[in-house]
Amino acid sequence: xxxxxxxxxxxxxxxxxxxxxxxxxxxxxxxxxxxxxxxxxxxxxxxxxxxxxxxxxxxxxxxxxxxxxxxxxxxxxxxxxxxxxxxxxxxxxxxxxxxxxxxxxxxxxxxxxxxxxxxxxxxxxxxxxxxxxxxxxxxxxxxxxxxxxxxxxxxxxxxxxxxxxxxxxxxxxxxxxxxxxxxxxxxxxxxxxxxxxxxxxxxxxxxx
Numbered sequence: 001x002x003x004x005x006x007x008x009x010x011x012x013x014x015x016x017x018x019x020x021x022x023x024x025x026x027x028x029x030x031x032x033x034x035x036x037x038x039x040x041x042x043x044x045x046x047x048x049x050x051x052x053x054x055x056x057x058x059x060x061x062x063x064x065x066x067x068x069x070x071x072x073x074x075x076x077x078x079x080x081x082x083x084x085x086x087x088x089x090x091x092x093x094x095x096x097x098x099x100x101x102x103x104x105x106x107x108x109x110x111x112x113x114x115x116x117x118x119x120x121x122x123x124x125x126x127x128x129x130x131x132x133x134x135x136x137x138x139x140x141x142x143x144x145x146x147x148x149x150x151x152x153x154x155x156x157x158x159x160x161x162x163x164x165x166x167x168x169x170x171x172x173x174x175x176x177x178x179x180x181x182x183x184x185x186x187x188x189x190x191x192x193x194x195x196x197x198x199x200x201x202x203x204x205x206x207x208x
Contacts, residue, residue, distance in 0.1 A: 001103075006176045007171065007172045007173075009169035009171050016044060018076050019044050022074050022075060022076045022102075023041045023043065023074070024039055025040060025072045025074045026073040026075070028070060028071040028073065029068055029069075029070045029110065030068070033063060038054065038060050040052050040160075041130075043125050047164070049162065049163060050072065050108065051159070051160065052160050053122045053126075053157045054157065054158050055158075056156050056157055058158075061112045061158045061160075064110060064112075066112050068110055069107065069109060069165075070108060071107055072105070073104075073106075074103065074104040075102075075103050077101065078101035078102070078197065079099070079100055079189055081098045081099060081100050081185055082097060083095040085184045086184055086185070087180045088178060099172075100174060102170070102171045102172070102173070104169045105167070105168045105169075105170075106166070106168075108162040108163050108165050110160060110161070110162050113159040116154060118159040120154065122159040122160070123142065123157070124142060127140065171200070173197075173201045182202065183202065185201055
């Protein structure tokens with residue numbers, strides 16, 4: 001991925017926040033049949049490991065061999081940026097359209113686990129994270145499901161683990177523009193209802 005210096009993010013906490021905010025990733029792998037891609041929610045256990053699961057009926061775990069190199073793409077907020085939003089346009093008109101976006105590319109090695117312990121661990125981690133964020137004290141727990149039904153559901157998945165080898169993060173958020181132009185873009189996006197990326201552009205570090 002092409003990353004100019006002003007768009008290059010290396011702070012692990014910032015990268016982790018981008019992944020946590022947009023956990024549905026595209027998992028891309030090369031197989032004997034060519035490239036395959038699958039959208040899967042993934043969770044960062046730490047800076048070196050991602051976990052998730054795939055349906056047993058999904059042929060991914062058959063055509064992609066354990067230990068294979070994969071590319072994981074987390075796509076964050078994105079928006080078209082009009083030149084009309086730059087105050088500097090009224091001065092010299094030296095502006096053009098662009099696209100702002102946040103993305104994280106992770107390279108790693110994938111492995112598939114069919115044992116119940118790994119599957120329960122993957123589902124448990126994902127469930128705890130997203131249920132607590134969604135429902136708080138009323139979060140659904142795996143123990144809430146009938147044991148026989150849960151066992152049937154677990155039989156229908158395969159756990160996955162990705163050992164991270166390289167990480168590249170690119171928040172392209174008008175950092176190469178003047179403060180006035182940055183605020184102009186953020187204001188325009190906010191007025192259009194694109195509040196998340198507007199906030200990210202105005203405060204790329206996530207501060208208030």
